[in-house]
Amino acid sequence: MRLTQGAFSFLPDFTDDEIRAQIDYALAQGWACSVEYTTDPHPRNSYWEMWGAPMFDLKDAAGVMYELNACRKACPGQYIKVNAFDSTHGFETMRLSFIVDRPANEPGFDLVRHEGAGRTVQYTLHSYAANQPEGERY
Amino acid sequence: MDMKAEANAETPASIDLQSLIRETDVGEVLARLDAELVGLAPVKTRIREIAAFLVVERARRQMGLGASPPSLHMCFTGNPGTGKTTVALRMAEILHRLGYVRKANLVTVTRDDLVGQYIGHTAPKTKEVLKRAMGGVLFIDEAYYLYRPENERDYGQEAIEILLQVMENQRDDLVVILAGYRDRMDTFFSSNPGMSSRIAHHIDFPDFSADELYAIAELMLGQMDYVLDPGAIDALAEYIALRRVEPHFANARSIRNALDRARLRQANRIFFEHPVATRDTLQTLVAADIRASRLFAKSRAARHILERMALGVANADGAPDEWLCP
Secondary structure, three states: OOOOOEOOOOOOOOOHHHHHHHHHHHHHOOOEEEEEEEOOOOOOOOOOEEEEEEEOOOOOOHHHHHHHHHHHHHOOOOEEEEEEEEOOOOOOEEEEEEEEEOOOOOOOEEEEEEEOHHHOEEEEEEEHHHHOOOOOOO | OHHHHHHHHHOOOOOOHHHHHHHHOHHHHHHHHHHHOOOOHHHHHHHHHHHHHHHHHHHHHHOOOOOOOOOOOEEEEEOOOOOHHHHHHHHHHHHHHOOOOOOOOEEEEOHHHHOOOOOOOHHHHHHHHHHHHOOOEEEEOOHHHHOOOOOOOOOHHHHHHHHHHHHHHOOOOOEEEEEEOHHHHHHHHHHOHHHHHHOOEEEEEOOOOHHHHHHHHHHHHHHOOOEEOHHHHHHHHHHHHHHHOOOOOOHHHHHHHHHHHHHHHHHHHHHHHOOOOOHHHHHEEOHHHHHOOHHHHHHHHHHHHHHHHHHOOOOHHHOOHHHOOO
């Protein structure tokens, strides 16, 4: 099951040139890019591991691509995303975030029904990948 | 074989290099370089060669001939004040116009910006600088400070290694320009042979001649909206002749400092002589503004002592102290 989080996730995977073009757009807006990775694709997992600090004062996508490639080498077959942070007063938040790398095989999610008091049912998601300990997931 | 014939059919039979040059408006950049920088013939020649090379490379690509991106890392060596930094600042724009770098972006750094203060601090610091410079030009001023042979635990070596790695692997993302005084850069390269071989262009900045220094002075004055009166023109020419043989002479930088001092004296003179200043008095430097320099007093004193020595009434020690110190 294909993970659809962040921008462009319903499109086919980006090529490196397309990723570079998106990063260039973000840099042209004055946003600072960062690279993050994870093995836990749960939609409520907001805190992915940071690959280095966000990169401020960049003028060209090459710097982000350099870190992205380093991250790909160190974490092959994991989810990797690129974030673009807008530090303008009033925004001070992510303006763009998209997944650039994903595992070859994404097992998807289990819908867990939890029956509570008075036969009320609470629904939650559980990633099949998370059944394995970290490091053996993909 | 068929595919090759097809590829040939699609490429043009000939390419007008002149129109390629017009497209990139390199001509205008080179003309401006000629107009705004005095002298520096070897530097301008090399920049023209690089420009021609990049245009030819572009033509080759259009013809379907093999074109690997050339290595454009450079090293500028020369005495103080010969224009190394000035040219490096221009280089980003020139290479951008030529389409070699994607951004006309220049990051100027020195040792402090690359080398960390404790173990593990240097690599991230150097990488951050490199990432900021990617797509443009990284200018490392006084590059020989990176390597300190007297301290074997110095972190400069680590910065050099990362620099070398990126210079080699990200060649199409980054142009590195090193600058420094000639003798110190020679020592730097002899202890880092890898660095020397990765830099394709070693450009030596010659010292300026007296005429070139005068032209530079005129250019600087023009930019600052000052004019010289006829007396001041002679005084300045004499001043340059005297200043050139001084120790610690720093070419164009010395000239700029001399002009700044002349402006101070002019301001002082105007203040006392002209209660009402006209445009003319405000922009004119007169001979007295320049001749008040210590150098003239010194040469007068030297002449005086030489005369006295000729008469046998003084020896070389008879000189007053003040004109012995630089």
